[in-house]
Amino acid sequence: MWFTRSVEDVLQEFKVDPAKGLSEAEAKERLIKYGPNKLKGHKKKSVLQLFIEQLNDWLIYVLLAAVLITLFMGEYIDAVIIIIVIVLNAVLGVVQEVKAGNAIEALQKIASPKALVRREGIVKEIDSEQVVPGDILILETGRYIAADLRLIETVNLQVEESALTGESVPSSKHAEQVSTDEQTPIGDRANSAFMSTLITYGRGAGVAVGTGMQTEVGKIADILQTEEAKTPLEIRLDELGKTIGKLAIGICVMIFGVATLQGRDLAEMFLLSVSLAVASIPEGLAAIVAIVLSVGVTNMSRHNAIIRRLPAVETLGSVNIICSDKTGTLTQNKMTVQKYFTLEGEVTIDRQNKTQPTETGALLAKAMILCSDATYHNGEGTGDPTEIALLVLGDDLGLDRTVLQKNNKRVGEYAFDSDRKLMSTLVEESGNYKVYTKGAIDNLLNLATHVLADGFAVPITDAHKQQFLEATENMSDKALRTLGVAYKPVDAVVPAEEMEKDLVLIGLVGMIDPPRLEVKASVEKARQAGITSVMITGDHKTTAFAIAHELGIADTIEQAITGQELEELTQEELDRHVNNYRVFARVSPEHKVKIVRALKDHGNIVSMTGDGVNDAPSLNTADIGVAMGITGTDVAKGASDMILTDDNFATIVTAIEQGRNIYNNIKKAVIFLLTCNLGEVVAMVVTLLIGWEAPLIATQLLWINLMTDSLPAVALGMDPGDPDVMKEKPRDPSESFFAGGDGGRAVFGGILIGALTIFAFWYGYYEHGYSPFDKSVPTETLQNARTMAFLTLVACQLYYALALRSPIKSIFQVGVFTNLYLIGAIGLGLILQLLLVSIPFTQDAFRLSMPDRNGWITVVLLGLVPLLVNELYKLILRARQAT
Known part of the structure; x- marks a missing residue:
């Protein structure tokens, strides 16, 4: 039990010098030995588990029942095709979930907390996962503790440990205390600090005695598991999917009822109705939203903006x-002292010629250095940029900070807070004690009773105060930030509250942090x-x-x-x-x-x-x-x-721009899915209601669903950002998802695609000299008509994806080849369609035939109509905007 042992024993046990810390080589060895300093997260689901989860859906159960029915009917090829589609759908779902999971995992690594450690005599900030037993951790107000520690130094240190003890009041810590009872409760271990607790006051240092699952938090990690919540956007779309699902099922029940009244084959109609339900419900919606969100957020992290909560992406817009x-x-966060002022006058820092300070100037710099928690070595610093600038001031004035800090031991402090706007330290030098206080000059003027003039402390007068106020005003007019410093000698260690009384004002510095x-x-x-x-x-x-x-x-x-x-x-x-x-x-x-x-x-x-x-x-x-x-x-x-x-402020603006584009991309994918699914429903419902044969059979519907609910929709979600998105006004958070004409565009697009599919179906009959109303039609004619409808529907959907890349810009303004994912998805879709009608086996399996020249021309022309109509509509919109 480390809390029952002295500091010296613990340091000896871990073979570490607190002044130097571990070497990098030793830290690497211990990291290999003890493992990363992190709690074990949720056990990742295997690919097989993810695959089974994809099948755990009632629609899939109905499809599997349909497989049994088709097998019973002897339609073995149909059964095999349905099974293949089910498996491919599940595989695509697994791929999307794995990709989204990897993106979020990468994001969590980027956002991992940091820890201040002393290694090889230098204080540096590292990922908390890299902390190993024996590391010397530097503790400061506002940081979470990265590991379980045996404290070796404490100055007014207080730690909020409610996560472990349930006690809301911060616990005071004292490194010198040693417990004699090994059963001492966590809340009473004053010489220890624990992983994930918060430093609320003071400072200190400790040696890591437990990391990862060997910490107190690690012991209870198994009961702290939480599930990732869905974003408001995902919830809204989930509800939308359920609503559409209910409508689709209602339509399918209606179709089945109408088919029964019309005397159609009930087994065939059951299979067709189930397939239409699967095709019309956008079950890929949630997966696509998750993948677009996670990939978009990961991309934002590459632009220096880490999203901790996914709902923020929606709010950003x-x-x-x-x-x-x-x-x-x-x-720029690179504060540099430009001037300093004492009663001897104002001095401008000349870094090239090395300004030689007066005795008062040297004391001012010394006070600033000793009243600081920052570190600065080899051009790199940790801590507040203002304090780092003050350390650099000492270097510029020729002070040896290493010797200064070695000869002046800090024995007390009164930490900075935003109400006092002051910080004080008590140091011991050669048996003498001094308080150094720095902070807002107006606060120091209220507290100071003396001022340093010609090397002597004299009572401060209103004239002295006026000089300092004028110097402050002059510096502020030049956009310089001012900071005053004072001191006072004391006979012994005094409480924090007594430090900031009867001070001797030294002077002030003016520093700038350029835009x-x-x-x-x-x-x-x-x-x-x-x-x-x-x-x-x-x-x-x-x-x-x-x-x-x-x-x-x-x-x-x-x-x-x-x-x-x-x-x-x-x-x-x-x-x-x-x-x-x-x-x-x-x-x-x-x-x-x-x-x-x-x-x-x-x-x-x-x-x-x-x-x-x-x-x-x-x-x-x-x-x-x-x-x-x-x-x-x-x-x-x-x-x-x-x-x-x-x-960087510019990163906030960039994040808002990317957030707007991510939201717009999700809208594009959703509108595309709904338009395509509506087109299929319109084509099927209208033809069946007027007494025609079904323009598509069950296996064709499932294939189309597989085609459009996967690659094209995801590719739209990966669309490059619109460079003009920041010329638009912020989106109203209460705005409907289908505002701005998107709902009407989806309905019109779906009806248009459905109508074109019906026309292609009719043309397939007409080409052979028949009408869809004819009762006795050769099998070849029906097969040709369905081929035309099948090819036209897919062509319409694939080309229509191009039109949805922008609600107002033409595809040429957007750039046809600026989204290679979408071009690839469309190209792959067209190639697969060509293979289906070219290979004899797939022709038979999907009840297709090879169209003639006129048939292909018709498919191409009809397929382009939704794209062209949409482009014409956007041309009209642009013309209206121009007038």
Whole structure:
């Protein structure tokens, strides 16, 4: 039991030096020995299990019953064809499920949490799965703990362990404690921390003593299994499929009843009715939606946007306001100190000629370094970009950070929080104790009783304060972010609450994080798409506005408001004016929630970015919560719907564009399926009701269903994005799935395809000198008519897929060959059709015959009619738009 042993014993057991950590070579060996640090997920279903699940459907049971009937009737070839179609349908379903599962699995790997570890003396961020027993983990506020730990260092560390203990109050941790009782409950193990628990306060370090299934969470992992929920889109389409299914079954029952009254062969009509039900119900709908969603989301991850919850894809298309933080999202996240100010004057940092600091300047840099939780080695840093910039300032001024940190041991701290806007550390140097405090200059001016002038601490006066306020204002006017620093000597270790009293103000620094080059174009692109960009930041109003104005987010300073000004507004005033503001500066996390709610009350669909622990409420409140992948805490990521792996505003706009295209692609696939199925129903119902023979037999219907419900529909769902999709307004979330004329287009297309199929069936008779109303017709004539109907129906459906790629653009504007998946699916379909009528065996099996020249010309021309009619309709629409 690690909690009953001292820190030294545990470190010795794992053969690790806490100052250096494991070597990379040793970590690799231990990873092989102990395995990845992850819980065992659901056992993946085998291909055989997936295949059996595809057959677990009542329609399939009816088809299998039909197989038995055809065998009893001696129609062995029909029975074999039905079985082959059933198996092929199941195989396609398995392939789609496996592909979707692999895409989601890849997505989960990309979104895996990170851990800070010390290896070979350097602190680095790695995937939590790579943590091994013996690793030294660095703990900081807002991170989830990646493994079970024996703590070796704690400073005001508190951990929320409710997932394991049920206790909602965070537990205080103390590395020096050693339990004597091996039966100590988890909640009382003050020297231990556990996987998946959350650090709510302070900092620390620990050695990993358990990973993966050897953790406390791992022991109960088997009872924490949850099923993946369907998205609202999938639920709506599932309901649509059921409704269509009921209608189709009703129609088939009606057909069977009519056939009985007409004296037709009941066994043949039963088989035909069942086949029509299978053909008209879009059973592939759910699978196609799942595959399009998962593949689309995986593609989004390649563009630095990781979707954590699939419903976010649907919501993205409706977003009309993007609320974004400034630092790192709109800017480059590379803070650099440009100037610093003390009472000795303002100094501009000259990195080429190495600025030589005064004694006060050196103390300012030293204080900034010692009051920091960031690390910076070999051009790479971890932690807050502002703190990293302060470490770089020390390097620029010639300070040796390694020696400085070695000689100054941190013995206490008062962690930063958004209310105080301050952070303090207590360090011991050669037996002397000093407090260093950094934070908002206005807060420091309120707390400081002295100021450093000519190397001496003198009582601070209003004149001194005015100098600092003017220096702050000058820097802010130049879009520089300001940060003050103070210190005070103390006689001994003092409580956190006592640190920030009677401070000696040293000075302040001005730093800048320049705007990202690509953001201005993204803001304009969003504006054209009907999306308003809003900046919500903790920075000063003037600094925030300067960046916002440069990026095209705000035009005038009147569009900016501070958190303090926000407090002075009543809820009614805020609701009335919130849409007029583009910059919210100096805001607290509570303000963010208030702003998001006010925007949503106006009917806006709001996307909100965040990276800190306190951002979680606003991320939850927003319609789309967006967490920063680089600087974001695990809490922010856990509360988000989407994670930006590059912390870039432009990625949000790109994600909205891709989300719109994914939704549109799903609509294309759905409309295609419904149109094709309706065409089959129309052709069958009309001909049977007027007393003709059925234009298609059961095996032909099942073949057509196999053809159109698979490759063409999936290929439409994989259509490349429309480059003009961001010129459209955001989609109304309450909008019907068939809005914008899509429902009418599906009905008209289905009726047209059905009518053309009926005409082809009639032409097959006419070609041989007969009419479908004739009672005595040679078998060859009926077979020719059915061949014409069969080929025409498939040709209409395959070509019609091209027309559905855009609701208004012609196929030439879209590009005939820009979707090679669809061209391949159409080509394969046509080749298979040709093989069916060319090979004697398949001719007999499907009751087909080889059409003559006129027959082929008719099939080609009729097959093109739906495409041409649709293109003519789109031409009329474009002409109306132009006038």
